[in-house]
Amino acid sequence: MTSICIYFEVHQPFRLNRFSVFNIGVNENNKLNYFNRELNQEIFEKVARKCYLPTNQLLLDLINKHNGKFRISFSITGTFVEYCEQHAPSVIESFKELFKTGCVDLIEETYFHSLSSLYDDLDEFEEQVKMHQNMINNVFNYRPKIFRNTEAIYDNRIAKKVEEMGYKGIITEGTEKILHWRSPNYVYKAKNTNLKVLLRNYNLSDDVGFRFSAQNWNGFPLTADKYANWMAKTDGNLINLFMDYETFGEHQWTETGIFDFLDHLPGEILKHNHLDFVTVSEAIDKYEVMGEIDVPWAISWADEDRDVSTWLGNDMQIACFNELKNIGEKLKNTGNQDLINIWRKLQTSDHLYYVSTKGFKDGAVHAYFSHYDNPYDGFINYMNILQDLKQKII
Amino acid sequence: MKIAMIGWEYPPFKAGGLATHCYGLTRSLSDKNIDIDFYMPKTKQKVVSDKKNLIIKEIGETDIFPYDRPEDKELAGHFFESVYRYNDLILEKVKGNYDLIHCHDWLTMKAGIKLKDKLGIPLILSVHSTEYDRSGWLNPNQWFIDIEKEGMEKADKIIAVSHFTKRVIVEKYGINPNKISVIHNAVYPLGTDKKKNIVLFLGRLTIQKGPEFFLMAARKVLDYNQDTQFVVAGTGEMLPTLIDKAVDLGISNKVIFTGLLTEEEVKHIYRISSVYIMPSVSEPFGITALEAISAGTPTIVSKTAGVAEAFNNCLKVDFWDIDEMANKIISLMKYGPLNKTITTEGMQEINLFTWERVAEKTISVYRGVT
Structure with a gap:
């Protein structure tokens, strides 16, 4: 038996307003105006219409159609849920509907989809995980058992901390950097812990997430039966297909046939008697550990490099990251909850992603997701805001 | 391959990017074994080439520069005559067995068109700027536009320095986009020094x-x-x-x-x-x-x-x-x-x-x- 474990990341950042050096330290008594409410609402409503609502409906239909055999998992960020509450309550309702079927599992992460796991001490990280835990408890009345850090950032230190916080499993990238000759299609264990590790099969995941509509790819066009056949021929206990939820209808438009593909996928997979579906919690319970992974330096599932250079790859990103950390230390002493909340929203990793100056291949992907003309504009805007916030606490 | 390139400025004499471009282009072409006769007006400083297959041919004097305007005071009254006179001079002086003519911008376009007919060889036109650019899109002068349009129509191929310029050529001059190639400019790196404020x-x-x-x-x-x-x-x-x-x-x-x-x-x-x-x-x-x-x-x-x-x-x-x-x-x-x-x-x-x-x-x- 080989199990298919499908998991979607659901996230939206609070994009920033244009903020020039001339705005720094001005309007001291007014409310801070860092986040671009109009742009954020516009993007959220567009993605809800193109992706979240139709995909949730389709998944609900598929779960009902297959009598509990089609099973999936989600990680939903705190910032995303805030969007739903502000702009589209129907979206969060549709996630609740899915969860009620009993065929859907939820995954823990930091509330703000932040890089707090890379700070010198992990207190802030732990607080943000607890905020996410509370949010999931309030909205879904559930306590996740599996953890996935922001963009699957992972190292031994993070794994240790996640185990201490009571989680049974963690998700990261099935990169050769840590696996060498070994297959991602088994359950592993984090070094010096009993924490189980699920590794993303990036080839099969990216076939859908990145390559689905690439006409120059030799797998094009990708149909559900072809894809199911590939999986039927794959060795191992478990195939972890992890991708952005926005793949459906947003990164891959409706016209590419992505919804037809998804519609037929469970049926085509279940035609093979040795394939079934599991949620992330079931995967951990069902399969024995086949080996250990040792990750002294942080990896992630981002870009070709599969490390943290996506967010900390140049001097500008490192300067922003350090500034953000330093502000936090001072800010926490003030106990000003409003400012702390704003500071946390600024920690969302997307703000640093926009400042990446990586080469043209990944650069094109970065540009697709960015609302700035280039990384330099992203830096100026973000750094100006950090300077303003810093002035507020002195 | 041997080409007649008709330019206006060449280092050390330069008033703008055209000289820089012609210098870099002709030298790199000559390195790739293209023989070039570069025709240009006589200037105060002697222009020389150290490459055997790149010959600078000065063909008489003119008081016009590519960035001059008819309304400039120093040229009052004889701007148009000067342009025509110089173009006639080019037509007379450009002689030889060439595979093609390569012109740059409006100033020598009339001569380029006539040479194409006279010598029966193809005409390539590089567009570094148009009248719309030079006028800042305020009151462009129709006389320049007409010359540019005629040149663009008669040219066998056009080289535009950007997609931006290609769009202007297509949209404002009505030229078929298929005969326009975009070639972005280049630079000989200068190297840096200690920075001041x-x-x-x-x-x-x-x-x-x-x-x-x-x-x-x-x-x-x-x-x-x-x-x-x-x-x-x-x-x-x-x-x-x-x-x-x-x-x-x-x-x-x-x-x-x-x-x-x-x-x-x-x-x-x-x-x-x-x-x-x-x-x-x-x-x-x-x-x-x-x-x-x-x-x-x-x-x-x-x-x-x-x-x-x-x-x-x-x-x-x-x-x-x-x-x-x-x-x-x-x-x-x-x-x-x-x-x-x-x-x-x-x-x-x-x-x-x-x-x-x-x-x-x-x-x-x-x-x-x-």
């Missing part, structure tokens, strides 16, 4: 180049930080107006007008400046931006400039957006990591902009007609 404008002081926006941004920057020096390098019809404007803005003690600089002085000022700004209202390419970047100077260019579509590691603004221009100048001075990253990445990217690449692409255009 200088923000630089360098170019002809005409409406096209947007120098008044530079002064207005300077005012904003100086409100924020008094320790910055602004330099306006170059000369042109707007010089007196700009000096008045600096006085009106109360920044005359912070702005230096250098007048026309020698080539060595230009290189020096690029190398010691901390920020270069090219706020052009209309800029087909903007070779000066590449020069500044190659001197390790972080550069801010107009969003619509040709260079903005080709080059990643520079900052881009709308030329009229003074606040944003000032925001970017201050940020470049204030944030070391920004300055360092854009300089390092820019100096790497500049290595892709070689004249060898321009020559290769130009040769493939030549091959398409011979």
